[in-house]
């Protein structure tokens with residue numbers, strides 16, 4: 001996976017969470033599946049996408065929330 | 079010093095000769111205003127018969143999506159000490175072995191950063207530290223990390239794997255429960271700390287079918303020690319037991335498949351009908367021992383009631399040669415687990431446990447999905463369903 005594609009995936013994940021903030025809670029697995037479909041042409045695997053998500057979380061760009069199940073959310077929503 | 083909150087209902091729970099969690103909380107409350115308020119709020123819950131914790135909310139440490147359970151009071155003006163009262167889960171050691179020095183340090187950190195209350199061990203197996211605030215969470219976590227501990231699971235992820243004491247203390251153990259529990263915990267660090275499942279997933283390891291970690295009733299994958307060959311009989315010791323108690327009544331008559339009998343004073347077992355329930359070995363441990371070809375059975379789908387009712391685990395793999403596979407870094411088992419997770423990712427819905435998914439799509443669909451052949455042992459309640467469907471080629475025979 002090139003840095004350029006990685007950036008695209010990252011932007012798309014964070015963009016979706018931002019766009020739907022307060023309206024929809026994204027489960028990590030749903031976003032991973034969605035990205036898998038969206039970036040199928042680029043040949044990305046589920047593990048690739050999980051790797052991108054891992055970096056997003058480690059850098060604190062998104063954080064985990066919990067309400068009956070785990071979801072992704074923006075860090076300033078605390 | 080007088081009590082901050084009057085707790086007449088909790089006081090009832092101090093009566094009698096037993097250990098009382100109320101008494102222990104009061105002792106912790108002497109040093110912790112937080113725990114003082116906790117007592118007040120718990121009293122209210124007993125009175126109102128509802129919880130006073132709000133549901134949900136954020137609590138955690140950096141980049142971990144699991145390991146802390148958020149608890150917020152619904153009456154923070156009344157009980158400011160428990161405005162936040164999160165639980166921090168610390169991954170326990172395999173088989174719960176600690177030395178006293180480590181235990182004191184674990185407790186010391188809980189006193190410094192939380193309400194001085196520990197839960198050894200929660201139902202998941204973890205050590206739980208009660209009464210952590212978000213502001214102190216990172217420091218508490220770092221202190222535990224320096225001691226060599228890590229957070230456990232929580233949320234929609236792999237929950238902290240747990241095991242019985244196994245060969246470390248128990249002669250019944252058929253495999254090294256501690257080793258596989260430790261090895262798989264290390265292998266699945268991402269799955270443990272970064273929730274990416276539909277819901278929780280538990281792995282529990284018991285060395286024999288006494289199942290001391292209750293894996294068959296509460297873990298999505300239960301690993302229960304068993305053997306393939308015959309039970310080893312020491313006839314001299316059988317005779318000693320016969321002198322001591324009614325072996326016919328308490329052992330033979332209670333064998334679930336009635337596969338044991340006496341020929342003269344010699345005990346005979348029809349091992350082909352033995353279901354490895356362990357009852358006879360428990361009753362006469364000096365006379366009977368499990369066989370030499372040891373391994374484990376894998377059950378799938380157990381859960382406690384929550385979204386839907388409780389389920390017991392169903393036999394998935396009657397005999398898995400764990401000793402052989404551990405030499406290859408559990409390649410075979412990891413392949414199976416990965417197929418199961420893939421199938422669950424693909425077809426499971428939010429908050430659906432694997433057992434519920436199998437019930438919804440049907441066992442045959444599930445087996446095709448994970449690449450296993452159906453076998454008779456998978457029939458959950460044998461001899462109760464008269465409807466048997468044969469494939470054409472079977473029917474022709």
Ligand code: HEM
Nearest residue numbers: 437439440441442443459461462463464465466467468469
């Ligand atoms: C035209 C009439 C009927 C049709 C087409 C029909 C069809 C079916 C089918 C497709 C199944 C599922 C078989 C499987 O599990 O693979 C089934 C199961 C069953 N049927 Fe019928 N059936 C008919 C009449 C009846 C009648 C009249 C009775 C009882 C008086 C009956 C009792 C049952 C029972 C007890 C089951 C088993 C349910 C279970 O899985 O435990 N059926 N039937």
Ligand code: SF4
Nearest residue numbers: 242248251285286290
């Ligand atoms: S499950 Fe079996 S092996 Fe493990 S501690 Fe209990 S009796 Fe011993």
Ligand code: SF4
Nearest residue numbers: 333352353355356358
């Ligand atoms: S292990 Fe259970 S089924 Fe097997 S012989 Fe003993 S009592 Fe019977």
